[in-house]
Amino acid sequence: MYPIERVEALNPEVTRMVVRAPEIxxxxxxxxxxxxxxxxxxxxxxxxxxDCDAQAGTVTIVFQAVGxxxxxxxxxxxxxxxxxxxxxxxxxxxxxxxxxxxxxxxGLGTAIAYPQAKWLYEQGCEVDVITGFRNxxxxxxxxxxxxxxxxxxxxxxxxxxxxKGLVTQALQQRIDEGANYDLVLAVGPVIMMKFVxxxxxxxxxxxLVSMNPLMIDGTGMCGGCRVKVGDEYLHACxxxxxxxxxxxxxxxxxxxxxxxxxxxxxxxxxxxxxMTSEGRDCxxxxxxxxxxxx
Amino acid sequence: xxxxxxxxxxxxxxxxxxxLDPVERARTFDEVARGYSAEEAMLExxxxxxxxxxxxxxxxxxxxxxPDFIEQVALGNFARAYAIVKSASxxxxxxxxxxxxxxxxxxxxxxxxxxxxxxxxxxERFTSDWAFEHPQEAAAAIAQQRAEEAAAPVADADGETAVxxxxxxxxxxxxxxxxxxxxxxxxxxxxxxxxxVTVLEALHKPGGVLTYGxxxxxxxxxxxxxxxxxxxxxxxxxxxxxxxxxxxxxDELLDxxxxxxxxxxxxxxxPAYLGIEGEGLNGSMVASELLTRVNLMKAxxxxxxxxxxxxxxxxxxxxxxxxxxxxxxxxxxxGADVTVVYRRSRDEMPARAEEVHHAEQEGIRFQMLTNxxxxxxxxxxxxxxxxxxxxxLGEPDASGRRRPQEVAGSAFVMDVDMLVMAVGSKTNxxxxxxxxxxxxxxxxxIVADERTCATSRPGVFAGGDAVIGxxxxxxxxxxxxxxxxxxxxxxxxx
Numbered sequence: 001m002y003p004i005e006r007v008e009a010l011n012p013e014v015t016r017m018v019v020r021a022p023e024i025x026x027x028x029x030x031x032x033x034x035x036x037x038x039x040x041x042x043x044x045x046x047x048x049x050x051d052c053d054a055q056a057g058t059v060t061i062v063f064q065a066v067g068x069x070x071x072x073x074x075x076x077x078x079x080x081x082x083x084x085x086x087x088x089x090x091x092x093x094x095x096x097x098x099x100x101x102x103x104x105x106x107g108l109g110t111a112i113a114y115p116q117a118k119w120l121y122e123q124g125c126e127v128d129v130i131t132g133f134r135n136x137x138x139x140x141x142x143x144x145x146x147x148x149x150x151x152x153x154x155x156x157x158x159x160x161x162x163x164k165g166l167v168t169q170a171l172q173q174r175i176d177e178g179a180n181y182d183l184v185l186a187v188g189p190v191i192m193m194k195f196v197x198x199x200x201x202x203x204x205x206x207x208l209v210s211m212n213p214l215m216i217d218g219t220g221m222c223g224g225c226r227v228k229v230g231d232e233y234l235h236a237c238x239x240x241x242x243x244x245x246x247x248x249x250x251x252x253x254x255x256x257x258x259x260x261x262x263x264x265x266x267x268x269x270x271x272x273x274x275m276t277s278e279g280r281d282c283x284x285x286x287x288x289x290x291x292x293x294x
Numbered sequence: 295x296x297x298x299x300x301x302x303x304x305x306x307x308x309x310x311x312x313x314l315d316p317v318e319r320a321r322t323f324d325e326v327a328r329g330y331s332a333e334e335a336m337l338e339x340x341x342x343x344x345x346x347x348x349x350x351x352x353x354x355x356x357x358x359x360x361p362d363f364i365e366q367v368a369l370g371n372f373a374r375a376y377a378i379v380k381s382a383s384x385x386x387x388x389x390x391x392x393x394x395x396x397x398x399x400x401x402x403x404x405x406x407x408x409x410x411x412x413x414x415x416x417x418e419r420f421t422s423d424w425a426f427e428h429p430q431e432a433a434a435a436i437a438q439q440r441a442e443e444a445a446a447p448v449a450d451a452d453g454e455t456a457v458x459x460x461x462x463x464x465x466x467x468x469x470x471x472x473x474x475x476x477x478x479x480x481x482x483x484x485x486x487x488x489x490x491v492t493v494l495e496a497l498h499k500p501g502g503v504l505t506y507g508x509x510x511x512x513x514x515x516x517x518x519x520x521x522x523x524x525x526x527x528x529x530x531x532x533x534x535x536x537x538x539x540x541x542x543x544x545d546e547l548l549d550x551x552x553x554x555x556x557x558x559x560x561x562x563x564x565p566a567y568l569g570i571e572g573e574g575l576n577g578s579m580v581a582s583e584l585l586t587r588v589n590l591m592k593a594x595x596x597x598x599x600x601x602x603x604x605x606x607x608x609x610x611x612x613x614x615x616x617x618x619x620x621x622x623x624x625x626x627x628x629g630a631d632v633t634v635v636y637r638r639s640r641d642e643m644p645a646r647a648e649e650v651h652h653a654e655q656e657g658i659r660f661q662m663l664t665n666x667x668x669x670x671x672x673x674x675x676x677x678x679x680x681x682x683x684x685x686x687l688g689e690p691d692a693s694g695r696r697r698p699q700e701v702a703g704s705a706f707v708m709d710v711d712m713l714v715m716a717v718g719s720k721t722n723x724x725x726x727x728x729x730x731x732x733x734x735x736x737x738x739x740i741v742a743d744e745r746t747c748a749t750s751r752p753g754v755f756a757g758g759d760a761v762i763g764x765x766x767x768x769x770x771x772x773x774x775x776x777x778x779x780x781x782x783x784x785x786x787x788x
Contacts, residue, residue, distance in 0.1 A: 023541055037498060043591060043600035044498075069600060084498040086535035216591065216601070219496045219537055220722050221506075222583040223565040228574060233567060238724070252574055255675035259576040263602035270597055 002036075002085035005058055006078050011138050014064050014108060015074045016050070022057030024087045030115035031093030031210065031242055034059065035218040037084035038072055045069050046215045048112040048187075048241070049088070059087070062111035062140075068267035089218045090241045093208060095120055098183040102128045102174065103149075104167050104196055106188020110140045112210060113187040118148040126150045128174060128181075132167040132192065136160040168195045181205050186245065190254045197245030207245035211236045213256060228252045300368045303340035306409025311416055316655035320626050323510040323594055326652060327391070332372070335420040339368035341405060342412045349402040350414060355772030356479070358382040360399060360414055367417055373435035376425040379418055381439055384482035385475060385771065387426070387521050388504055390419025391513050393768045394646050426520055440486075461786040463489035468781060469553040470494065471538045471725070474502020475767045476758025477559035478525060479774030480781070485529040487782055492553070493530060496537040499590060502561055504767070506590040507582070509620050511627070512649075515589065539724035544732070548753060554788065555753045555781050558740060559774060562759035564720040568612060572669030573715065577606055577677040581613070581621040581716035588624050605630050606712025610680050612636075612666055613716030614643040619650060621714045622658050630712055632658045637665040637685050637698045663687070663698065667705065669713060679707045719764050729754070739763055746780030747773060755781055 006018040024034065033048040051060035065074040076082075093116050095101075101120050105113035110131045121127045129149040133139050134157045145152050153170045155163050171184070184207045186196040193209040200207045213225040213236050220238035227236050228249035234240065312328040313319075319326055330338065342364040350360040358379055366375035379386045395401070395415040403411030425432035466489050470477045473495040481491045499505050504518045526532065538544070538560075547553045565580040567573055584603065587593040591601035605628035611621050614636035626632045634653070636643060639662050643650060654660070663685040670679035684704035687696035723738040733741040733750035740749055740756040747755045757773030759765055 027541060041592075041599045084535050086496065086498070086537060088540050089537065216583060216586050217497060217506075219563075220724070221563040221565070222586045223567070223580040224583045226574065233574060238722075255576060256574065259604065260602055263596065263604075267597055267600065267602070 001081040001083060003081045004076055004078055007076060009074075010062065010140055013138065014062060014111070014140060016060060016062045016111075017073070017076075018058045018060050019082060019085060020057055021059050021085050021087075024085070025052045025057050025059050026054045028052050028059060028088035029092035030095070030119045032088040032090050033218075033241065034061065034085055034087035035089060035215065036061075036073075036082050036086075038069065038076075039083050042083065043069055044084070044216060044218065046089070046212075046218055046237075048210070049115065050111045051115060059085075062108065064108045066268075067264050068271040071268065071271045086218070090237055091239075093185065093210070093242050095123075095125075095183070095185075098125050100126045100179065100181050101183040101185065102130065102171065102179065102181045104171065104184065104186040104188070104192075105129070105131045105140075106167060106186075106192040107133060107138070108140075109186075109188030109192070109210070110145075113185065114141050114144060114148070116185055116187075117145060121148045121150070128153070128179065130155065130167045130170045130174075132156070132188070134158065166195070167192060168199045171196060171199050175199075175203060175205075183208070184245075185242075186210070190250055190257060193245060193248075194250035194254075197248070197250070201246050208242045209245040209248060210241050211243055211248065211253060212241065213253060214260060226256075297344040297346065298340075298342075298368075299365060300340055302343055303337055305341060308341070308410045308413040308416070309334050309338040311413070316652075316657070319511065320623075320656040323588075323627055325514050326511050329423055330416055330420045332370070332424070335367055335372075335417060336370055338413050339364045339417055342368065343404060345404045347404070349404065350399040350412075353399040353402040354382075355398065355768045356383050356775050358399075358418070363421065364412065364414070364417055367421060372421060372424045373428065373431040374439075376421040376432050377435035377439035379421050380425075380436055381443065383418075383771070384479045384525065384774075385504075385521050386418050387422035387517055388475070388513060389768055389771070390415050390417075390422060392504075392508060394766060396647065398768065422521075426517075461487060461782050463487040463782060463785055466490065466554045466785045467492070467552060468555045468557065468785075469547045469551070470557045470559065471544075471547075472496075472502060472559040472561060472758075472760070473500035473522070473532065474559055474561050474758065474770060475504060476561075476760075476770035476774040476777070477502070477557065478522065479771040480557045480559065480755075480757070480778045481530045481774075482525050482528065483775055483778030484781060485525070487778075488529075489782075489785075491530045493532045494536040494538050494542075494547075495532065495534050497590065498534050500532055500534065502559075503563075506586045507617070507620070509585065509589055509624050511623065512620070537724075539728045543728040544725065544751070544754060545729070554785055555755065557747075557774075557777050557781065558725055558749075558754065558756040558760055559758045559770070559777075560722060560725055560760045561770075562719050562721045562764040564722045566715075566718045566720055568666060568715050568717060570666055570668055572671055572677065573713070575669050575671040575677040575713075576675050577604065577711050578669060578713040579604075579715070581611070581617045581714050582719065584621055584624060584714055585617075588628075594628060603628065604712070606710070607631060608708075608710050609633070609712035609714065610635055610666075610708060610710045611714045611716055613718075614638065614645055615716065615718070616645045616649055617719075618716035619645045619653050621716050623653055623656060625712065625714060626656055626658055633661055633708070634658060635661045635664045635666060635680075635682060635708075637663065638695070639663055639687060642695060661708075665698070665700070670707065677710060677713055680710045680713060681705055681707050721760060721763065725760070737763070743780070745776065746783065747777035748780055748784070753784065755784075 103117040225236040226233040363378040400411040587603040592599040593603035609630035685698040726734040758770035
């Protein structure tokens with residue numbers, strides 16, 4: 001069992017969770033992920049590391065309550081435990097050697113892009129961080145990124161922070177201003193990563209994207225997470241999750257990403273119904289113990 | 295003089311084993327073969343003539359003293375029979391169900407020369423199932439067997455089958471990487487010698503392919519759990535959620551965690567694809583994804599369990615091995631109409647005859663001498679069709695198998711909304727990549743000594759599919775047993 005040490009809502013949709021996993025905390029690096037399972041009947045879901053503390057023996061994950069499992073997860077409390085927590089999985093992002101980098105986070109992707117920006121900044125790299133959110137209330141990690149970057153540009157879809165537009169517009173502007181990046185790293189929705197890659201391609205800027213396909217085991221055994229890169233399918237869990245953004249077939253990835261959509265909405269509705277009928281505070285805990293006892 | 299201590303049953307055919315009705319069972323994941331009753335087991339055991347040459351023992355990769363345990367079954371001494379089986383095999387409930395006995399013990403049975411061989415697998419299964427229902431009597435019989443063995447160590451009948459020498463390994467610590475059949479056997483053998491054994495498994499449940507690969511209707515998962523947990527009783531501990539090569543590498547296990555030796559039994563779990571256009575369409579998956587969702591994650595019980603599994607109405611499974619049969623029968627139970635497409639003919643199918651027969655009984659169709667060329671999809675990216683060509687068999691190739699070649703102009707399209715690829719698997723290169731000085735083949739198979747399973751790294755041993763590529767459960771168990779002997783030899787010289 002893996003005890004949860006802290007749970008904190010970062011905004012109405014996004015939760016930060018600190019999990020006790022000393023062995024993983026010693027090893028995990030920016031770009032790597034874990035897979036977790038809440039309980040005996042749970043599914044395995046992949047979540048990328050947001051932060052870790054080898055001394056304290058903890059790994060921090062950040063997630064958005066978008067489906068059945070993440071909704072149940074968001075209702076867990078400090079002192080509860082996760083049944084399974086495995087990692088580090090995947091390869092660390094290849095950041096070494098970058099001198100002028102742009103790290104781009106879309107929505108929740110910001111939580112995953114943050115450790116990379118921090119690592120680069122600590123290595124003396126000049127780091128621009130561009131993040132994008134639907135509105136100003138959803139902005140994540142603003143202070144942390146300010147402390148770990150040369151420049152932070154926050155874009156919102158509705159302009160509620162006075163900076164309306166897409167992350168790619170900010171990226172294009174920085175390129176036009178002569179930012180002269182030798183590395184661009186994009187983490188976020190597939191559609192965003194697709195357009196970041198399209199923006200940098202004419203300039204030949206090395207662009208890494210962190211792919212987020214469906215996963216089952218996360219150890220290279222089932223091929224559920226295959227991503228088309230160039231002419232071949234690679235496995236995001238063992239060959240990735242980062243790939244060359246100029247080689248990834250994003251349309252293929254978007255299509256594969258929705259294969260289980262009907263199952264997901266059914267499961268989400270079931271969990272939402274249960275939480276509403278039992279009250280949001282205790283819904284998960286009682287559902288949790290019900291399942292245990294079944 | 296009669297060699298048997300009972301009257302031989304002269305029936306030329308095996309006592310039949312009850313099975314679930316094919317139509318009924320194709321709707322559930324319940325175990326198909328129901329096993330013998332005590333009376334049926336005794337009747338079948340009495341078909342063994344206790345022949346002095348004992349070819350069956352040589353046919354068994356772990357060298358179970360088959361006539362000895364069968365004699366005890368024939369006499370109704372089931373606890374004693376179980377103790378004899380267990381002395382040679384760590385997982386009898388598993389092997390009795392999934393071994394290809396027709397090419398092993400039963401394939402060389404003397405009774406098989408004139409009629410059907412003795413149902414050795416069925417009797418092995420019976421003894422272990424009986425032991426699960428009578429744990430105290432079984433434990434007592436095993437304790438007695440151990441005491442006898444310790445008092446008078448008996449060499450193996452043929453001297454060929456590796457048996458761990460009776461050395462005392464207390465105080466020694468061995469890490470076993472992976473928890474499939476090779477690893478579990480190795481762990482069990484070492485624990486018997488007093489060794490402190492830790493099994494490191496990447497997934498959240500132990501058992502390897504027994505847990506995620508072989509379906510419930512052939513090998514019930516609660517049974518795998520019970521058999522594996524018995525190893526825990528004997529001094530084997532498990533660290534789950536532990537991916538060696540990421541969380542620890544082999545050097546750290548030896549240097550930092552202080553293990554005296556390591557056994558690598560990581561299998562061959564990396565999926566292979568068809569390499570055809572459209573194989574990435576939605577509705578298309580490799581067999582291990584389907585089987586992992588259903589077996590490990592219990593997706594057939596969605597939404598009671600959280601993991602979903604997609605099943606179409608018209609499913610094609612490509613391949614002719616046991617995994618293809620497992621995938622086809624699984625898809626059938628999820629409600630699909632299933633056709634197996636195989637590029638050679640029936641005679642070349644690597645799947646067990648019994649599994650093909652079961653699949654046919656359950657209404658699965660076969661298209662032999664057929665090869666997929668291209669998957670077709672709709673605008674939303676879902677698979678709608680599979681273009682195939684007919685094949686004919688040409689001259690035998692270097693391996694002696696007749697090489698299939700395309701029949702010109704024979705292309706046709708099958709309507710499908712689900713495609714399952716069961717065309718083999720490769721070795722995961724993780725251990726090879728993260729272990730300096732470990733000799734591997736270009737296909738990432740670990741190079742190991744045939745007798746001792748020693749690798750190019752002192753103290754590191756390897757066996758099972760990680761060494762020979764995708765093969766059978768019992769071959770992996772044989773390797774695990776040889777590795778335990780090799781490790782015991784290595785540690786006693788330290």
